[in-house]
Amino acid sequence: MKLAVPTETRPGERRVAVVPEVAGRLSGSGVEVFVQAGAGSAANFSDSVYSDRGAEVVGDLAALLEGAEVVAKVNAPSPEEARHLPVGVTVVSFLQPAAQLDSVTALAERRATAFSLDLVPRISRAQSMDALSSQATVSGYLSTLAAAVRLPKFFPMFMTAAGTVPPAKVLVLGAGVAGLQAIATARRLGAQVRAYDVRSAAKEEVQSLGASFVELELESQEGEGGYARAQSEEFLARQRELIGNEVAASDVVITTAAVPGRKAPVLVTAEMVGRMAHGSVLVDMAADSGGNCELSEPGEEIDSGGVMVYGMANPPSQMPTHASFLYSRNVANFLGLIVTDGVLRPDFEDEVVAGSCVLREGSAINEQIRQLLGEAGAEEKEDVS
Numbered sequence: 001m002k003l004a005v006p007t008e009t010r011p012g013e014r015r016v017a018v019v020p021e022v023a024g025r026l027s028g029s030g031v032e033v034f035v036q037a038g039a040g041s042a043a044n045f046s047d048s049v050y051s052d053r054g055a056e057v058v059g060d061l062a063a064l065l066e067g068a069e070v071v072a073k074v075n076a077p078s079p080e081e082a083r084h085l086p087v088g089v090t091v092v093s094f095l096q097p098a099a100q101l102d103s104v105t106a107l108a109e110r111r112a113t114a115f116s117l118d119l120v121p122r123i124s125r126a127q128s129m130d131a132l133s134s135q136a137t138v139s140g141y142l143s144t145l146a147a148a149v150r151l152p153k154f155f156p157m158f159m160t161a162a163g164t165v166p167p168a169k170v171l172v173l174g175a176g177v178a179g180l181q182a183i184a185t186a187r188r189l190g191a192q193v194r195a196y197d198v199r200s201a202a203k204e205e206v207q208s209l210g211a212s213f214v215e216l217e218l219e220s221q222e223g224e225g226g227y228a229r230a231q232s233e234e235f236l237a238r239q240r241e242l243i244g245n246e247v248a249a250s251d252v253v254i255t256t257a258a259v260p261g262r263k264a265p266v267l268v269t270a271e272m273v274g275r276m277a278h279g280s281v282l283v284d285m286a287a288d289s290g291g292n293c294e295l296s297e298p299g300e301e302i303d304s305g306g307v308m309v310y311g312m313a314n315p316p317s318q319m320p321t322h323a324s325f326l327y328s329r330n331v332a333n334f335l336g337l338i339v340t341d342g343v344l345r346p347d348f349e350d351e352v353v354a355g356s357c358v359l360r361e362g363s364a365i366n367e368q369i370r371q372l373l374g375e376a377g378a379e380e381k382e383d384v385s
Contacts, residue, residue, distance in 0.1 A: 002032045004068035007039040010075045014042035014320035017072040022328040024053035030342025043320035082106035111362035121355040128333040133177045134326035139315035140181025147252045147283045156190020167192045174256035175202035182254045183211045216242040248275035253282045255292035263290040270294045278306035287311030
């Protein structure tokens, strides 16, 4: 089976879907790995290292894709990229179908079978394929470092001859994988950390890391698979009202709340930012999906009345070596589920395979995806008329 690994084309993307170590592992299992020249260079993996690990490095994209049965990517192929893929190819990537519907439509036209790693069910058997969690680990770590370098204060307490410097007060909103990593990193740096999550089950995990859990008089919002479920506007309004004092009392606020497939909920309003002390910092990890802060913009640092609001854009790409390493392991483990003895044989009766499948030979097997494609088709017809 030929596996093709093209260079990522999303602006600013530095990750690669398969790193040399994993390419060697796949080559040893009967998979022929072909990598586009320079695909790993931004993540510090040279073409020569790929060659040393048994992968074939190809300079021409058309030659790379010719005869490929599987294409592995980090981001969804753009509609233009999808149109150049072999008919009937299998694609493994972060497709995020609700946000990348034009790409899914283009893949459907190529009769592709497409698996999206952001849809892998959160069950114990699939943990090694959970790319959302692996990349969230990177994002959570980086969010705290981003806050630390922007805060004009120390994170830890210092006792010096000149006097005692109190620790920074850090508030983390959202205690999923990213939030817990942000908490752990802030604690390692010596900050005083408080955290809030809509899921009451997160309290024990937060406290196990040495942080305090903020409890509000609100109903738990536990969703399927351990995710937070989407909240009503009434709930969010009450939540913002209650969390405002916690935000105002913090030197650093890190927001990590996200609901897969939906716009990020607004947790921090402009009014709440206005109550923060001059010199405080807010880092919004959800800026790419709409933002948890009303003021944040992806990739931008905004000074709002002396408060720095930083909207992180594609955080895992800012640590491409280890982000690629972890993602690549996720890809390899998923391929181990759909490839047997070097032959592509996905079992669509398997809940992990079926749950992560967006398209099967160009057709949606998921009801939600069918509806999305149907709506897109209807809109296209209206535009033509």
